[in-house]
Amino acid sequence: MFNQVTIVGTGLLGGSLARDLREQRLARLLVGVCRSSETAQETLDAGVVDVVLPLTQAVQDADLVVLATPMQAMLSVITEMRTHLPPAAIITDVGSVKTDLYNQLKQQVPDILPQFVLAHPIAGGENSGVSASKLKLFQNKHVIITQTTEVDVQMTSIVVDMWQRLGAHVLSMSLQEHDAIFAKTSHLPHVIAFSLVNFLSHQPDRERLFDLAAAGFYDFTRIASSNAEMWRDICVTNREQVLAALDGFHAQIEGIRDLVANADQAAILEYFGAAKAARDAGLIKRAEAIAQAQDTD
Ligand SMILES: NC(=O)c1ccc[n+]([C@@H]2O[C@H](COP(=O)([O-])OP(=O)(O)OC[C@H]3O[C@@H](n4cnc5c(N)ncnc54)[C@H](O)[C@@H]3O)[C@@H](O)[C@H]2O)c1
Numbered sequence: 001m002f003n004q005v006t007i008v009g010t011g012l013l014g015g016s017l018a019r020d021l022r023e024q025r026l027a028r029l030l031v032g033v034c035r036s037s038e039t040a041q042e043t044l045d046a047g048v049v050d051v052v053l054p055l056t057q058a059v060q061d062a063d064l065v066v067l068a069t070p071m072q073a074m075l076s077v078i079t080e081m082r083t084h085l086p087p088a089a090i091i092t093d094v095g096s097v098k099t100d101l102y103n104q105l106k107q108q109v110p111d112i113l114p115q116f117v118l119a120h121p122i123a124g125g126e127n128s129g130v131s132a133s134k135l136k137l138f139q140n141k142h143v144i145i146t147q148t149t150e151v152d153v154q155m156t157s158i159v160v161d162m163w164q165r166l167g168a169h170v171l172s173m174s175l176q177e178h179d180a181i182f183a184k185t186s187h188l189p190h191v192i193a194f195s196l197v198n199f200l201s202h203q204p205d206r207e208r209l210f211d212l213a214a215a216g217f218y219d220f221t222r223i224a225s226s227n228a229e230m231w232r233d234i235c236v237t238n239r240e241q242v243l244a245a246l247d248g249f250h251a252q253i254e255g256i257r258d259l260v261a262n263a264d265q266a267a268i269l270e271y272f273g274a275a276k277a278a279r280d281a282g283l284i285k286r287a288e289a290i291a292q293a294q295d296t297d
């Protein structure tokens with residue numbers, strides 16, 4: 001499908017995409033771009049790409065360039081590579097925030113927008129780096145393509161086709177809708193998990209608390225083991241939506257605090273029951289969607 005795919009940032013997402021592209025024989029040559037010689041060596045040892053090259057060399061013969069770095073590294077990568085990029089090359093990304101990146105591109109490198117397909121796979125995990133990368137990470141997961149007025153339709157369909165061949169379900173939405181949705185469903189839970197862990201670690205008896213914490217705490221806070229740089233970048237680049245979600249969540253915490261303070265048993269029961277029903281229904285719908293997708297595979 002592609003002659004050369006260049007992946008900038010061969011971590012969890014970039015490494016997993018490279019593994020799938022190789023397994024599905026969708027790229028004749030896989031080129032990696034790494035930040036340090038240590039990650040370059042690790043990437044080559046893991047065998048996820050054929051060669052690691054400096055950015056400008058890595059993109060000059062690419063027909064697809066995938067940006068898989070933390071959000072705030074993307075603009076400088078684009079600025080550095082743009083004059084070396086073939087005009088027919090497609091650029092895409094796997095970043096978790098879309099409006100900020102689009103606005104920066106529009107302001108600083110608008111001529112690149114027709115060839116830039118903004119994308120976000122809703123798949124990942126709390127471990128980072130190429131050692132965490134794996135095959136089939138994207139199978140039966142959503143990939144969101146965020147629409148822009150500038151992007152080439154043909155290039156978009158090539159990127160959609162690539163994700164579909166890797167088993168993903170592709171959806172399209174506006175940049176703003178994307179950022180509002182994932183602020184609530186992804187960015188907010190991560191901020192809460194980091195805060196809950198920090199709340200415990202600021203207690204005088206923290207060691208005892210962590211020793212005695214049970215599965216509930218560790219289930220709830222799995223995502224607090226995620227990469228700090230990545231999550232700093234997400235919070236900063238999706239600041240407005242994350243703040244709105246935090247304010248909404250704060251109101252819920254205040255509400256349940258009042259119910260507990262008043263020992264309002266009926267209201268507490270209703271509050272917890274409503275949450276259980278909503279989560280259980282969401283899980284059932286998800287399981288049905290996965291079963292249906294597997295049936296049609
Ligand atoms: N982890 C997830 O669950 C997840 C899910 C969906 C999307 N994302 C997004 O994908 C992107 C990558 O996340 P990840 O989880 O793969 O992170 P990661 O830390 O596993 O990988 C990022 C890689 O980028 C490299 N890097 C950083 N700056 C670079 C630069 N200037 N040039 C070249 N390489 C550079 C790092 O060394 C690292 O190898 C982020 O933008 C993140 O928001 C992550």
Ligand SMILES: O=C(O)C(=O)CC1(C(=O)O)C=CC(O)C=C1
Binds near residue numbers: 123
């Ligand atoms: O599964 C996880 O641990 C993740 O955090 C994956 C997850 C999320 O669901 O919040 C994280 C960031 C994304 O941009 C998309 C997916």
